[in-house]
Amino acid sequence: MFKVEIIPYRLRFKKPAGTSRGIYTDHQIWYVVFRDDEDPAHFGIGECAPLHDLSPDFDAGYADRLAAFCRIMEKEQRINTELLRDHPSILFGMETAMRHYQQRSWQLWDTPFSRGETGIPINGLIWMGDYGVMMQQIDVALKKGFRCIKLKIGAIDFEKELALLQFIRSHYSVGEVELRVDANGGFSSSEAMEKLHRLAELEIHSIEQPIPAGKWEEMARLCETTPLPIALDEELIGIYDPAEKKKLLKTIRPQYIILKPTLHGGISGCNEWISMANELGTGWWVTSALESNIGLNSIAQWCASLDNPLPQGLGTGSLYMNNIPLPLETRGDRLWFEPAGAFPCLKEFHDEDE
Numbered sequence: 001m002f003k004v005e006i007i008p009y010r011l012r013f014k015k016p017a018g019t020s021r022g023i024y025t026d027h028q029i030w031y032v033v034f035r036d037d038e039d040p041a042h043f044g045i046g047e048c049a050p051l052h053d054l055s056p057d058f059d060a061g062y063a064d065r066l067a068a069f070c071r072i073m074e075k076e077q078r079i080n081t082e083l084l085r086d087h088p089s090i091l092f093g094m095e096t097a098m099r100h101y102q103q104r105s106w107q108l109w110d111t112p113f114s115r116g117e118t119g120i121p122i123n124g125l126i127w128m129g130d131y132g133v134m135m136q137q138i139d140v141a142l143k144k145g146f147r148c149i150k151l152k153i154g155a156i157d158f159e160k161e162l163a164l165l166q167f168i169r170s171h172y173s174v175g176e177v178e179l180r181v182d183a184n185g186g187f188s189s190s191e192a193m194e195k196l197h198r199l200a201e202l203e204i205h206s207i208e209q210p211i212p213a214g215k216w217e218e219m220a221r222l223c224e225t226t227p228l229p230i231a232l233d234e235e236l237i238g239i240y241d242p243a244e245k246k247k248l249l250k251t252i253r254p255q256y257i258i259l260k261p262t263l264h265g266g267i268s269g270c271n272e273w274i275s276m277a278n279e280l281g282t283g284w285w286v287t288s289a290l291e292s293n294i295g296l297n298s299i300a301q302w303c304a305s306l307d308n309p310l311p312q313g314l315g316t317g318s319l320y321m322n323n324i325p326l327p328l329e330t331r332g333d334r335l336w337f338e339p340a341g342a343f344p345c346l347k348e349f350h351d352e353d354e
């Protein structure tokens with residue numbers, strides 16, 4: 001039998017992180033801990049890390065709802081996936097805590113990655129900012145050895161964003177550096193196609209969410225005629241019913257989907273998306289969503305079990321001043337896990353401000 005403990009924790013960014021939805025300076029998360037009644041050293045921990053302006057399951061009652069679900073978990077001693085289907089960040093935390101508890105190890109899946117034998121190829125992420133700030137980030141990423149660069153666009157003038165991309169392409173061929181862009185729904189339907197053509201001239205690998213989510217027919221027309229592959233991200237948020245998932249994919253026919261367990265249905269929900277995408281010939285890759293190292297480790301361990309050769313969107317948590325230390329490390333353009341490294345004890349999870 002296990003009991004479930006909830007540990008609130010506030011992650012603090014080293015410097016403000018710019019997104020299309022504003023600036024993050026901190027990130028409130030909740031750790032869920034499954035602890036064996038008879039053996040306190042036997043525990044499993046998962047991370048519930050909703051994004052306050054993006055997660056459909058986050059509102060003022062989130063903490064109370066999480067507590068209620070934890071009581072149900074204690075009573076049933078299992079993950080009630082159907083009960084949590086509409087609560088992706090909570091489901092992800094519960095699923096991964098249970099996985100950790102059952103495996104009795106931070107190696108959540110047995111893969112070459114979890115054994116420290118190989119790393120996962122990842123992209124270098126360039127955060128939104130002014131021209132100089134973004135150029136500096138690009139320079140740092142390239143010097144670190146990243147061969148896939150993802151730029152969030154929409155924060156500055158489109159011409160300046162094109163100039164950044166042109167700078168990279170003038171120094172690195174498509175065979176040397178893969179370029180991805182994320183518009184976060186920032187293009188209007190009337191201007192999207194023209195901008196896609198201009199981006200295609202720079203041999204961009206793909207663009208995420210060129211127009212706002214919810215416009216299925218307009219997105220379908222773009223995907224049918226686009227000069228460069230389109231990847232759906234925000235479009236998948238809030239779609240949890242399997243029949244609705246299949247309807248979305250068959251209607252829009254995207255070239256790729258991007259899966260974030262915290263937003264897109266936990267591990268089980270993302271597995272559903274992957275199965276359907278594979279049936280339809282739609283590509284996919286996995287991305288973290290500003291989780292701490294606890295959530296990142298869970299996502300990376302699961303991702304490694306899927307054998308997807310594309311660069312994944314897995315940051316290392318270097319954004320935070322007070323991240324929980326785990327033996328995850330970026331070497332060149334790969335994320336590595338060191339199973340013989342140092343792992344945290346539970347007392348390290350309590351935030352001094354909570």
